[in-house]
Amino acid sequence: IANNLPCESTPFHGRREELDDLTMALASPDVRLLTLTGLGGMGKTRLALAAARHFIRAYTAIPPRFPAGVWFVSLAEVESDDEETLARAILQSCGGRPLEGEPALGAVIRHLEGEACLLILDNLEHLPAARDFVADLLHKLPNLTLLATSRHALELRQEIVRHLDGLPVPADAHDVGVASMSMLVERLQRLDDGFRLTPAVIPSLIHICRTLDGWPLALELAAGWAASLPLSDIAERVVTSIAVLTTTMPDVSPRHRSIEAVLNGSYLLLTPAQQRILAGLSIFQGGCDLNAVEAILRATLDDLTMLVRRALIRQNDGRYTMHELVYQFARQKLVHSGEQERVAKAYATYYLHLLTSQQKALYSLHPLPAVQRLRSEQENITRAWLWAAEHGEYGALSAALPALIRFYLFTGWDREGEALLRKTRTFIPSSPLAIDILLAQITFCQKSGNYDETQSLLESLPPWETLSPVQQMEAHLSWARVFTAWGKVSAARKHWEHALRLAREINHYEAMAVSLNELESLNRYDGQYMAEIADLREKVRDLWVQRELDIFAGGISIHHRRYRDARDYWQDALEISLELEDGATAAVLYNNLGDVLRELGEFEQSEAAYQKALEFGRKYHFGWVRRNVLEGWARLCVLRGEYEQAVAMLKEAVQLWADSKERYGEVLSYICLGHAYAGLQRWALAKDAYHHAMTILPDMPHLALESLAGLAYICWKEGNEHDARAYVARFLAALEHTEFAGFASPDLSYARVTEVLQALGEKAQAETLLSRSLSADASAQG
Secondary structure: OOOOOOOOOOOOOOHHHHHHHHHHHOOOOOOOOOEEEEOOOOHHHHHHHHHHHHHOOOOOOOOOOOOOOOOEEOOOOOOOOOHHOOOOHHHHOOOOOOOOOOOOHHHHHHHHHHOOEEEEEOOOOOOHHHHHHHHHHHHHHHEEEEEEEEOOOOOOOOEEEEEEEOOOOOOOOOOOHHHHHHHHHEEEEEEEOOOOOOOOOOOHHHHHHHHHHHHHHHHHHHHOOOOOOHHHHHHHHHHHHHHEEEEEOOOOOOHHHHHHHHHHHHHHOOHHHHHHHHHHHHHHHOEEEEHHHHHHOOHHHHHHHHHHOOOOOOOOEEEOOOOHHHHHHHHHHHHHOOOOOHHHHHHHHHHHHHHOOOOHHOOOOOOHHHHHHHHOOOHHHHHHHHHHHHOOOOHHHHHHHHHHHHHHHOOOOOOHHHHHHHHHHHHOOHHHHHHHHHHHHHHHHHHOOOHHHHHHHHHHHHHHHOHHHHHHHHHHHHHHHHHOOOHHHHHHHHHHHHHHHHHHHHHHHHHHHHHHHHHHHHHHOOOOOOOOOOHHHHHOOOOHHHHHHHHHHHHHHHHHOOOOHHHHHHHHHHHHHHOOOHHHHHHHHHHHHHHHHHHOOOHHHHHHHHHHHHHHHHHHHOOOHHHHHHHHHEEEEHOOHHHHHHHHHHHHHHHHHHHHHHHHHHHHHHHHHHHHHHHHHHHHHHHHHHHHHHOOOOOOHHHHHHHHHHHHHHHHOOOOHHHHHHHHHHHHHHHHHHOOOHOOOOOHHHHHHHHHHHOOOOOOHHHHHHHHHHHHHHHHHH
């Protein structure tokens, strides 16, 4: 089939789906005009030519789709869009000549009329009048099919538009066969025949592909630096500077010798208002919605639509975003415009007001819409917050701080919240606001499990008497959490009581709920605070506090062996956490559900819950949940007789708890380690583990019950009747003043001591203990 298609100078990578789609469309007689759109250097011309080549092969049994030929017309260097100039360009490419005195357009029509032909008009974006010319051609040549490439659509009724984005980028180190990687590697090997795809270079290649978002021209320009720079340096430079993406190769079109030139070509086609909007859009992080861009940049929907059509920005699910390289280009334009400070101030004002406006909803029974609204703007909120801190907008920060704290707590972004507030403090002089921000930082720090840093920050607070009542309450809460974690019961109780008193005085429901829950826990759930907790539960209209009360109610229930109640409370709290995408709290609740399902004997479901807890912990970088899971899962292994697996888990758990200085968890891990060694009949190691557990927190005697039961059992197994009796006596004496926590697999200890008592001839005591165990079991089942 007659054609003038240029030869391929480099291999064609990827685009298989796009190529198939384009070829199928062109094969249909109903398709008259198809336009490929996208940024310059995105591969529009290469794709158009690849599709066109499908129609120049002649087949004996199949009539050709375009018997009159396939003609490629490059308009990149055409400067005028008048009818005669465009027609002459077509004639030149197709090999036609006008008759004497014949207009060029008439010659084109004469040359192309008759049988079907395909005309490829390449690079139409800078020729606005070409739209009318194309419409005229289609009207006068009914057998003509036009394939156009442009940075924006022609907006004709017959037009079918196919937009091109970058080539697919690798998802991980195993995904090296995607088109962007294969293209980058091929270009690197053209420059250096010794280049090989090795594990050492894969991370840098992935970084380049992802940063450039698979933009073919950008990948080619980046590869051009391989002779001068290590790949790791190229990977870092493309993130920070668009200037690195350039070449001086003479056989590359001047408009494609740098990404900056490509983008500048599109920029010059914009109106002044559109240029201003594009520059201003670089202020946003992670995109923005229409309300924000209208309020901050005074943009119109028409102008934004034009920027989308010209492929300079993207619009998806109501948000406007831009390619990283377009962002760098637009950022340069904003800096040079002199508008940067005005735009930044409007930006900070908008997002801090947005944060403040959501405060009421965040502290209500229905915070999810507010959380979702703020989650989509988290990057913008962070940037606006830091700008306001750096530029002294202290009133706006103070007004927005409660909403910021609750938002980060709901999402479980404890580390992110702590990092943001730590950075904020570098801009805030000594003031009540500085103390509020420090206390908020302390809250996130201790929620991340970093108690040493929490203590250090608490010690940096000014004297108690200089703090407001709310600040004193927050400080007491944080000190109480630290001492609770470290097993310092008396000190913890003192601070919980101070926090509760202040919370009552200022009617702070959240602090009241936390303090009451923790004090009831320290009192071994003796009911002292239960009436007030129940009353608070009826009054509170705050989902965060209600979830905390559900979590606590689950704790009470499992302690008293009401396992099904505990499961229901924690399942409710988990559903709230999953809906809020609060992965950190979800991880904790999956771990709790693992514990309660284990005690219900639902071992498979228990293991699945522990696996979920670990999965969420990894996904949300919530590492300290692992030590909780290991201890609980090891108990499950003990109950299933998988003692070696339990030992392996507990050795890791003991070390993690010791490193964290959370003594309570360390005690439980040593106890369970004793159980596992006892199951393996390694009596000496089991006794060491039990004895060590009893020495860590001597002022919490209820924790000694499991160890005493285990020691009695081991001594009996070893034939040491004297010591077995002594440990049984200590066990029974302790049981008069305390009880087993339901999560501690009490049936195991009851069974061991009952077996020892029977073996020692103490049948009455054995029956009494067995009756107590059965009574507890009946309560649990009920």
